[in-house]
Amino acid sequence: MLEKVTALSGPRARIPYPVAFVYAAVSEIWAKMTGGETLVTLEAVRVMQARLAVTSKAEQELGWRHRPLPPRR
Secondary structure (H helix, E strand, C coil), rough: HHHHHCCCCCCCCEEEEEEHHHHHHHHHHHHHCCCCCCCCCHHHHHHHHHHHHHHHHHHHHHCCCCCCCCCCC
C-alpha cells in the first residue's frame, strides 16, 4: 500500500534482527573511525524491533488488526 502512496518500491526481504544489529554496530564504529555518517544506527534497529514486538503483542492478546490506508482521491 505504501508503495502506491510513495511511488517507491518496498523492501523485498526481511533482515533478521541479529544481522541488522551487528551491521548497525559495525556501521557506527566505522563512522566514528572515519568521521563519516552511518546508514543505520543501533537505536533505529532497536526501535524497529520494539515496534514489531508491540504490534504482534497487540495482535495476539487483543485481536487487533490494522486497516489499510484509504485510497487517495
